[in-house]
Amino acid sequence: MNDINKIAAKNNGKITIQDLSGFTMLGKGADGSVFQLTPVKCVKVFVNEETQKRELNALQIGQSSSVIPRLYEYGSNYIVMELVNGGNLKAYLKKEKQLPKPIVLKILFMLEELKRIGFTRLDTEVRHIFFNELEEIKVIDHKRAFTTNRSVPTKLFTGLKKLGYLEEFLSHVKEINPSLYREWKKIEIK
Incomplete structure (x- = not known):
């Protein structure tokens, strides 16, 4: 996790796909790419920061539900959340x-x-x-x-x-x- 914090800190709070080249990509779509960070955490890097804001808002509101992945941290273009194995x-x-x-x-x-x-x-x-x-x-x-x-x-x-x-x-x-x-x-x- 410290790796993500270090990457974001040197990139003005952002993470690029290139920054995550050492991690396993789990999926890629129109909105962004998901990488496994640990056995229990993943990071989604968004193409559009507005999309990140909308998804972050939903994850924050949904934290009281067991059907929504746990939210760990986020930056302007990424969200670290529970990896659903x-x-x-x-x-x-x-x-x-x-x-x-x-x-x-x-x-x-x-x-x-x-x-x-x-x-x-x-x-x-x-x-x-x-x-x-x-x-x-x-x-x-x-x-x-x-x-x-x-x-x-x-x-x-x-x-x-x-x-x-x-x-x-x-x-x-x-x-x-x-x-x-x-x-x-x-x-x-x-």
């Missing part, structure tokens, strides 16, 4: 070839948690839902937590449909929460 829902479904009820219960819990902590985007993509080695659920990429209003998880539905698991998911929801099932069944999924 495990795979995402998309990888899980491809490997396991099923969507069991206990996983659906965890997804429903995650959606309720996003609502409880005040996010206006109660949705996420299947690739942003992770399960750690204890099968605890974590959700990442919260830059739109307060800039998008979505009370129905349409991105989740779309991802599950593409993978062939939407009907299985909804059948579990019907059993777990019939009123929620009736509400969601009315939605047209593309």
Whole structure:
């Protein structure tokens, strides 16, 4: 961790991807790159500082929830947070070839948690839902937590449909929460 502090200190509080060349890159997207720092921490370096501010705000507000990664420190263009050791829902479904009820219960819990902590985007993509080695659920990429209003998880539905698991998911929801099932069944999924 001191390495990150030293790098940021000599770069006016910023970190570049080149500064992290000695660390393992875990992923790269349009918003930035994620590197593993320790067995329990990672750093996301953002392309745009405004995106960093939005994601940081969501992480700060979400610290009371077990589904949001722990926040450790941050700078103007980076965030150091909990490394979720495990795979995402998309990888899980491809490997396991099923969507069991206990996983659906965890997804429903995650959606309720996003609502409880005040996010206006109660949705996420299947690739942003992770399960750690204890099968605890974590959700990442919260830059739109307060800039998008979505009370129905349409991105989740779309991802599950593409993978062939939407009907299985909804059948579990019907059993777990019939009123929620009736509400969601009315939605047209593309």
